[in-house]
Amino acid sequence: MARPEPWQLIAENYPVSVVMQTRFQDIDPNRHLNNVAFAALFENARVRLNRNLRPWADRPRNERSMIAAVTINYLREGQYPDDVEISSGVSRIGRSSYVITQAMFQNGQCIATCDSTIVCRTDGQGKPLRQEVIEELEKMRTNGKP
Known part of the structure; x- marks a missing residue:
């Protein structure tokens, strides 16, 4: 497993x-937050970031964004x-994908x-990101280097 970059x-x-509250149901038998709680907390924050991208609200009905991969470093x-x-x-914007980096x-x-x-x-196929989406993604860039 690759270690996170210092900027992250x-x-x-x-x-x-x-800021999010942890819940009692998030703890494991050792009384620490369990790995599923970490994933859920990251998911909630990721959804909030995506909701800030205005063009997604009025995207074409046949356009979808999907998770292709998630890597969590504990x-x-x-x-x-x-x-x-x-x-x-x-942190990265590609032709038909982008990476949300979180800490x-x-x-x-x-x-x-x-x-x-x-x-x-x-329409069920990978397609390039629309220009207006790229412009909004650029506004959400991290200050780190990938």
């Missing part, structure tokens, strides 16, 4: 940040009931990172 561990390198144990802050941004912070430390590859499909 700094909250200020992401354009969007949201760096430290998460604790209940402490809140987490999830910072998100777009989860708790009590001032990065406890996990997540990269999600999103692909655009039109």
Whole structure:
């Protein structure tokens, strides 16, 4: 497993940040946040980022965006009931896909990172991203290098 880049561990390198509560049901037998809780928290923050992309609201009915891959790096144990802050941004924009990069912070430390590859499909086939979508994705760029 590749380690996260140093820039990914700094909250200020992401354009969007949201604080989320952890739940009692998120803990494992060791009383730490379980891996499914990490995935769900990252998913909620990723959805919020996507909702900020205005062109998606009026996209053609035959256009879909789908998750192609998700990679989570667990760096430290998460604790209940402490809140987490999830910072998100777009780290890569390809011809028909883009990558949302995220970092989860708790009590001032990065406890996990997540990269999600999103692909655009039109009529069931991979198609290039529309120019207006690319322009909105550019506004959500991280300050890191990929």
